[in-house]
Structure formats: structure tokens, C-alpha cells
Amino acid sequence: MNYPNNINKSYKKFVTYNNRGMDLENSINEANEYYLENNLALIYKKPTPIGIVKVSYENNSKVIDKAYFKEPSTLDYNGIYKGKYIEFEAKETTNKTSFPLRNIHPHQIKHISKVLEHGGIVFIIIKINQLDYLLDGKDFLDYIENNQRNSITYDYIKEKGFVINYKFNKGLDYLSILDKKYFS
Amino acid sequence: MNYPNNINKSYKKFVTYNNRGMDLENSINEANEYYLENNLALIYKKPTPIGIVKVSYENNSKVIDKAYFKEPSTLDYNGIYKGKYIEFEAKETTNKTSFPLRNIHPHQIKHISKVLEHGGIVFIIIKINQLDYLLDGKDFLDYIENNQRNSITYDYIKEKGFVINYKFNKGLDYLSILDKKYFS
Numbered sequence: 001m002n003y004p005n006n007i008n009k010s011y012k013k014f015v016t017y018n019n020r021g022m023d024l025e026n027s028i029n030e031a032n033e034y035y036l037e038n039n040l041a042l043i044y045k046k047p048t049p050i051g052i053v054k055v056s057y058e059n060n061s062k063v064i065d066k067a068y069f070k071e072p073s074t075l076d077y078n079g080i081y082k083g084k085y086i087e088f089e090a091k092e093t094t095n096k097t098s099f100p101l102r103n104i105h106p107h108q109i110k111h112i113s114k115v116l117e118h119g120g121i122v123f124i125i126i127k128i129n130q131l132d133y134l135l136d137g138k139d140f141l142d143y144i145e146n147n148q149r150n151s152i153t154y155d156y157i158k159e160k161g162f163v164i165n166y167k168f169n170k171g172l173d174y175l176s177i178l179d180k181k182y183f184s
Numbered sequence: 185m186n187y188p189n190n191i192n193k194s195y196k197k198f199v200t201y202n203n204r205g206m207d208l209e210n211s212i213n214e215a216n217e218y219y220l221e222n223n224l225a226l227i228y229k230k231p232t233p234i235g236i237v238k239v240s241y242e243n244n245s246k247v248i249d250k251a252y253f254k255e256p257s258t259l260d261y262n263g264i265y266k267g268k269y270i271e272f273e274a275k276e277t278t279n280k281t282s283f284p285l286r287n288i289h290p291h292q293i294k295h296i297s298k299v300l301e302h303g304g305i306v307f308i309i310i311k312i313n314q315l316d317y318l319l320d321g322k323d324f325l326d327y328i329e330n331n332q333r334n335s336i337t338y339d340y341i342k343e344k345g346f347v348i349n350y351k352f353n354k355g356l357d358y359l360s361i362l363d364k365k366y367f368s
Contacts, residue, residue, distance in 0.1 A: 042295075042302055044258055047233040050248065064234060064251040074228055078262065083303030085264040111226075118226055119267030 024092045024127045028077065030171025041175055043079035043086060048072075073107040075122070081175065082183060085120035088174075092127035098151035099126050101144070109144065112137045121182055125164065125174065126157060133161030134177045208276045208311045212261065214355025225359055227263035227270060232256075257291040259306070265359065266367060269304035272358075276311035282335035283310050285328070293328065296321045305366050309348065309358065310341060317345030318361045 025045075035041040054066035075089040091103045104124070115122040115137065122137035135152075139160040143152050162177045209229075219225040238250035259273040275287045288308070299306040299321065306321035319336075323344040327336050346361045 036298075039298070039301065042298055042304075047231040049231040050234065050251075062253060064248065064253070067234075067248040067251060069246060069248070080269040080299065080302045080304045083269070085267070085269040114220075114223070114226055115264065117223065118264045120226075120264045 024090050024125065024132065024172075027132075027166055027172040028090055028125065028174075031173055031175075032077070032079075032171070034170045035175060041079060041081040041086070043077055043081070045077050046072075046074065071105055071107065073105075074111050075108060081121075081178060084182070085115070085118075086122075086178070087115050087120060088123045088125060090125040090127075095151070096129055096154065098149075098153050099128055099157060100151045102150065109141070113141055116141075121178065125172070126152075126161065128154060128157060132164040132166070132172055133157050134164050134174055134181075135161045136181065208274050208309065208316065208356075211316075211350055211356040212274055212309065212358075215357055215359075216261075216263075216355070218354045219359060225263060225265040225270070227261055227265070229261050230256075230258065255289055255291065257289075258295050259292060265305075265362060268366070269299070269302075270306075270362070271299050271304055272307045272309060274309040274311075279335070280313055280338065282333075282337050283312055283341060284335045286334065293325070297325055300325075305362065309356070310336075310345065312338060312341060316348040316350070316356055317341050318348050318358055318365070319345045320365065 029045065032041075032043045032045070035043060049070040049072055050064075050067045051070050052064055052067045054064070055062050056065050057063065075087045077090065078085070078087040080086065089104065089108065091099070093099050093103065112122050124135045124137070124140055126133045126135055135157060140152070143156055143160075162181065164172050164174050164177055167173045213229065216225075216227045216229070219227060233254040233256055234251045235254050236248055236251045238248070239246050240249050241247065259271045261274065262269070262271040264270065273288065273292065275283070277283050277287065296306050308319045308321070308324055310317045310319055319341060324336070327340055327344075346365065348356050348358050348361055351357045
């Protein structure tokens, strides 16, 4: 596991405990709001793509009466940090030994490779065994290319990933990892 | 009006004629698909933000039975080009002398200023009088700050904006304008 500088393991355990029960999406949204309010980064969750089948009007405003969910071809979050394009996906698994690849659609895998080609920063946040790991898009693709498994082993995630700390009032503070991995 | 280099006016008229009747969103989607297929840029339209009120299950898949449209706080399109973060909005008006500012929500105006602060490229594509103009976010904000009007005059759009050409099989080719304005 790559520990970013100065990580105090007992602190990490403490914050992990605090974070227990808060779902991954909420803790990322909390971070994004903190970053927005403090003008550190602009990262938004994309709305879920839907196909609208039927609309009607109620009090002069359009209402959706029927729609279905579409499969996303990009990742859930994107935005800008220190002038760089950022995009990522966040997934949690209850598996203890591996992260099942069915969590990421084939279109999204292609997309990750395209973002890298165009010079963007792309990664996956994987919540596994009560810890939140940031796994770089390149490491993610390397694993897929070199393994026939349909899941990424927890050992690989520990080896290549960075543990992200949940911080009180800041949420899941992934920018501190980006600073270490991409901006130092 | 800032004509990009080598624009042949008769060609411009020709392509504008071809584009007549095709709506702005389709001509931008066509360009984005062309850019994606040719690996020039990764730009996607964000799904419309919705609030889901009620879902049900049909044949094991989740279906939306009731939802409403939310007001967007970011712009419609974003992505990456030559390593840079790109975001824009596209609007058309049937007004001939000005572009009504009610087309852009107050949250979006704030957002434009934030994208600029964080070093992104941000602009508005305005279709007015059968022409598609790219107006830089900074020029857009400058106008709002220095004018009390609730619309941007066509004269200002012509002065500061760049006419984007519709090209056969390429759609509304705004990257060629970005090359001239931001990458030359």
C-alpha cells in the first residue's frame, strides 16, 4: 500500500470509524461541497443518464411520468482541479478479497483509457474492507490488460492504491491524494 | 466579428444553409461524436439533472415512474481537449437584436466565473440570426458586469464572438475556433 506522507495509522482508523455507515457517495459529495465552498476544486457528480419516455405538465412545469436508466459511458464525477481535467468513478464492494469488475461497464473502461490519452487525471475510488482507496486509471487498466480475472485482488488494490482519509467537515478528502500523486 | 483565418464567406453561407433546420443541440452532438471517433477531444453533454420521486421494477429493472427536472448549476457540456478542461453551454434565440440573459441561470453565471478561476476554458455557443457564435466566458461575464441590460446585444456578440462553421459529417466544428482562440 502506498501510504501518503505522514499518515498516522491510528488516526486513519479513527476516521474510518467515523465514516462507518456513511455511504461512499455521500462522503464524496461532502468533499465536493467543501472543495466548492473553499474554492479548491470544481467537481460535480453527473446526473444519472436517463431515457425519457413520457412527460406531462403540472402547474405549467414539465414532469416526467416514465423514464428508464441508461448505462453510463463516462464516469460519475468530473471537473477541474488546478487547471487539470479530473474524472472518476466511486464504487463499493462487500467482497473482502477482491473488487468485481462487473462494477465498471466496458464503455467506462474504454473511456478511462481515452481520458488518459487526452491528458486528464482519471481514477477509481474503491471502498473495500471499510477503507476507501484511490486507484489510478493507468493502474486499473494495467491490471485488466495483464490478468484474466473478472475482479481486481485486494492485494493489488493495497499495493497500488492510496488510502483516502475521511475528515470531519471535509468528507472523503481525495484532493490530498491527488496532490501527492499528480501534483508533487 | 472576429473571423478566424481563411474563412471563405460564401462557404460559410453555404454551410449555414445546410445547417438550417438542424437544431443546435444535434449539430453539437454530431461534432462531439466526430471528435470522439477521431480521438480529437472527449466532450459529452451532461444528462439533464432530475429529481426522482418514484421508481418501480419491471422485469427486474428499475423504472422511473415520477421525476421532475432540476435547475442545472453547471453548463450542459464538458470534457477535455488537448489536456485542458472545457465546459460550455449552447443556446439559441429567435430574437434578432439580442440574446436574453434569462437563458442562463444565475448559478450557471457563477459557475462560469469559477471555471475561469480554476483555469478551465469556458464559453457559450449562441445561435442567433441563423449563425452560431462562440462567446468566451470572460467576454460574457464582462458584458454582464458592465451593463444593466437583461440581454446581450447582437452587436456585442458580433464584436466579441467567433462564427462557428457547420461542416458536413463533422457537425458544428467548434474545436477549430478553440484552436484559434486558446491554443495558438
